[in-house]
Amino acid sequence: MIIYKQFTFDSAHFLPNVPEGHKCRQMHGHTYLLTVYAQGELKQPDGWLLDYGDLKAIVKPIVDTLDHALLNNITGLENPTAEMLASWLWTNIKPLLPQLSRIELKETPTSGVIYEG
Template sequence: MMQQFYPTVSHSYCFELNKDMHFSAAHYIPADEAGKCAKMHGHTYHLNLTIAGDQLNDTGFLIDFKHLKDLVHKRYDHSVLNDHPEFSDTFPTTELLARQIHTLIQEMLDQTDNQPECLQVIVRETPTSYVIYRPKKVPS
């Protein structure tokens, strides 16, 4: 995979990891304004995840890179995104895919003892187009 340079997220955590991965999937956006994308077509999606935290787990990881890849790749690789239940009430746009991947990753991280945070998810749909999803911070 070609090394990509992505926008960084400002944070005060001690540790930050970034994981690049890719998967192939098809989708369609059944809306008039989607143009050619209204028809079934496929992409090799390239992702970058940014995870940060102050505490490492007992192995010395924020989270094992393999867990991140397995969670996303096993769910979406060689599938039709429209067939996934998380997209049953909406269209699987790249924006919504990025948000959904963030949700999946953060739910997994919330189950760990060291509680890292997924700061951003970048989904590249084509060589020239990508989406960045960063959850809004809720004031305490």
């Protein structure tokens, strides 16, 4: 069984490793959509894999650290691309959520990354 929960956050970043003149080299922001997937067996007698409230309690504090923050500073990532941010999220969520199986992070409504560890 796979369940998921979605979170949004607004963050700024800049990508110093892209070529001069690239628009992403300058500081800019995104409204990110994060989908966190958990996989495992259904618990009995509950009939669920994990309470959505418990899932939210694990992930939301991590998301809150990113909301309205400069990703270059808060994550320690020099070049916080969507791919690097997805990996950072995995590293911070997985120890708290062993059932984590996938992260989907959308930087725009049409662009994003899927990370499975």
